[in-house]
Amino acid sequence: MKKIYLLLLLFLFGCNQSGFEEFQSGKEVYEARCSACHAPDFKGRVGPSIDSNSPSAKMPDTYWIQTITKGKGSMPAVRLNENEVELVIEYIKSSY
Numbered sequence: 001m002k003k004i005y006l007l008l009l010l011f012l013f014g015c016n017q018s019g020f021e022e023f024q025s026g027k028e029v030y031e032a033r034c035s036a037c038h039a040p041d042f043k044g045r046v047g048p049s050i051d052s053n054s055p056s057a058k059m060p061d062t063y064w065i066q067t068i069t070k071g072k073g074s075m076p077a078v079r080l081n082e083n084e085v086e087l088v089i090e091y092i093k094s095s096y
């Protein structure tokens with residue numbers, strides 16, 4: 001019986017490792033999928049600044065959703081589900 005639990009655990013762990021987990025918070029999404037290009041403080045690196053002083057701060061959520069899910073110029077589309085996209089936008093805008 002114990003073996004089955006162990007296998008189940010391994011299976012769940014395996015899923016996490018290959019990136020099938022859903023992010024639970026906007027901070028997690030941002031750190032995993034955005035901060036490499038936009039920096040942890042939103043001031044930008046490879047990508048432009050998206051902090052409160054940037055042009056994107058004044059853009060509606062629809063612009064953000066479009067940019068994240070479809071990509072824009074040299075920014076590739078980021079694979080996230082609808083909930084994760086909402087969470088990450090909320091997280092960024094809550095810092096403004």
Ligand code: HEC
Pocket residue numbers: 029030033034035036037038046047048050054055056064067068072073074075076078088
């Ligand atoms: C591989 C690097 C990379 C990643 C990862 C990335 N971006 Fe970008 N992002 C860019 C680049 C480069 C641009 C500029 C695109 C252009 O206009 O040519 C950009 C543009 C943007 C813009 C528009 C800025 C403006 O002034 O119009 C927003 C908003 C944005 N990114 C948000 C995000 C969010 C949120 C994430 C995470 C879900 C993310 N990006 C992930 C590189 C990245």
